[in-house]
Amino acid sequence: MHDFLFKSGELHAEDVPVSRIVKRYGSPVYIYSHRTILRHFRAFSEAFDGYPHIICYAAKANSNSAILKILAEEGGGADVVSGGELFRAINAGIPANRIVYAGVGKTTEEIRYALKERILMFNVESEAELIEINRVAGIMKRNAPIALRVNPDIDPETHPYISTGLKRHKFGIPMEDALECYRIAKRMPHIEILGIHKHIGSQITKVSPFVDALKKLLSLVDNLRLNGMEIRYIDIGGGLGIPYNDEEPPQPKDLAKAVLPLLWGRDFTLIVEPGRSILGNAGILVTKVLYLKKGLGKDFVIVDAGMNDLIRPSLYGAFHRIVPVVKRKRKKIIADIVGPICESGDFLAKDREIERPFQGDLIAVMSAGAYGFSMASRYNSRPMVAEVIVRGKTFGIIRQRETYEDLIARERIPEDI
Ligand SMILES: Cc1ncc(COP(=O)(O)O)c(C=O)c1O
Incomplete structure (x- = not known):
């Protein structure tokens, strides 16, 4: 169950059109639903109600501070696997x-x-x-x-x-x-x-x-x-x-x-x-179509999100549903949906039937809330993308998009080398 549904042919995150979020914060962007996160967490606490228990959310699935704070306020604990995750959990109030x-x-x-x-x-x-x-x-x-x-x-x-x-x-x-x-x-x-x-x-x-x-x-x-x-x-x-x-x-x-x-x-x-069962279907990755390309016997839809932003398809051959953000009833094509990274393994979907997109269209990669951003990297010197959370009709940034300056902020060029 999740809260990313079509209303009048347009994908919404709870009550907000996804395209409005992209207009404000750009693409690619991870979008999370507050309502889904709460419902999933509560499904666990209610299921085990009556027996002494602690739901220790696995922070590795998605360790954004805002998300950890939501779970902390619900009485959640955390399962951490590094000093960094421990820091994040404590800092968020767990x-x-x-x-x-x-x-x-x-x-x-x-x-x-x-x-x-x-x-x-x-x-x-x-x-x-x-x-x-x-x-x-x-x-x-x-x-x-x-x-x-x-x-x-x-x-x-x-x-x-x-x-x-x-x-x-x-x-x-x-x-x-x-x-x-x-x-x-x-x-x-x-x-x-x-x-x-x-x-x-x-x-x-x-x-x-x-x-x-x-x-x-x-x-x-x-x-x-x-x-x-x-x-x-x-x-x-x-x-x-x-x-x-x-x-x-x-x-x-x-x-x-x-x-x-x-x-x-x-x-x-x-x-x-x-981890996954709380955050997985509480998030999507929205990406913009950059180019359509006809290969030999194969069509490619080239989008602005790559394996550095969502590595699951490349790493595990994982399947994510991919839908247009605005349904336009165009004819269907079968294509590989690929990112801009210089690796043949850089794909979000292979041989996927989708409504033929046009340049500039937005598409959503579903079920990307867990092991999405938390496994992302800056490979090919691509700044980390923005993360946004939606609650009802309101939405807000929970991680700003990085800049080129952020990429080199901690690098030094020693004078004697
Ligand atoms: C020790 C431990 N606990 C919990 C989890 C969370 O698993 P899941 O996201 O499938 O619920 C993991 C995931 O790798 C883990 O290693």
């Missing part, structure tokens, strides 16, 4: 005691920063990391609250690049080693065992992988109890899929219905880390 920190490569500085801020817990991904956290905590005369991220070896049946919970992946601690790793953690003087964590992948379109993975976690929890270790927080990660095209992924309430029966009667606080 209380540190609702922040969990995952990632296989936390640096000493990042560990120190997270300890100083007193986050809820580190989701630890290796024994070596555990040793480092214990060491840093010792120097700071603190106890570090931790969960071990366990790799349950469950296939989430999604794209290999966004699948994370199989044995061959770099993430988490193998199930077979987890008990021993908890024992090691228990002996460490500055480690406080608080929870257990798993995240098996993203864009998961069934509940069964979540259930199977949770069952494995719970049997480990029981084993830990027998070994004198009490788990208070059970973190089931994120990963719920969204409809990009014709997928029909489970809703948060379906996930809750599948997962909560396994938790009733157990004294946990549940943590869920949704």
Whole structure:
């Protein structure tokens, strides 16, 4: 469900014509719907209502400060994977005691920063990391609250690049080693065992992988109890899929219905880390048609947004629906919709049937709110695009378009070189 709908043949973001936003802020531009973000977040909090829980929004999906602030005001926590994300979350008003920190490569500085801020817990991904956290905590005369991220070896049946919970992946601690790793953690003087964590992948379109993975976690929890270790927080990660095209992924309430029966009667606080399912369909990328080009046996629609602005099609072959911002009932063509970047992999869609656009027309790339701007880069020295949020009839900028000066602002030319 989203709030980007056609009214009188023109695409609107909530109650604002998309073309009006482009007139004010230019193209390309990411546009988000406040209403969709709230509805999606609330779908999670309502689904898990009745069981102690924290919805720790996965900041990597979209870490714009305005978006984090909206979620902070809803009582959301955050799942962060870097010092930068931790900074953003705290700066946006997410209380540190609702922040969990995952990632296989936390640096000493990042560990120190997270300890100083007193986050809820580190989701630890290796024994070596555990040793480092214990060491840093010792120097700071603190106890570090931790969960071990366990790799349950469950296939989430999604794209290999966004699948994370199989044995061959770099993430988490193998199930077979987890008990021993908890024992090691228990002996460490500055480690406080608080929870257990798993995240098996993203864009998961069934509940069964979540259930199977949770069952494995719970049997480990029981084993830990027998070994004198009490788990208070059970973190089931994120990963719920969204409809990009014709997928029909489970809703948060379906996930809750599948997962909560396994938790009733157990004294946990549940943590869920949704990212894509909150932001994905809450945002679009609007781009302008620059040129039409006839190739040999192929038409190209060349637009002003490239793989640097939205890398998902190039990186994962991901599908995004593409629609004209104003429907004109022109004849359909089949074309590759490509950006201006000097890479053959720079495309937003391949062999796509679309209404034949004209130069200057606007087209919208749908479902671009998650892993869109947050994965964008300045490749080919292209300034980062603007981001705008709409709420009802009003809209405002949440990130200004960069200038050419911004591109070189931090560069220096040493005099002696
Ligand atoms: C540890 C962790 N939690 C949560 C998420 C969010 O996943 P999704 O956006 O699919 O909900 C990710 C995504 O990669 C992750 O790595």
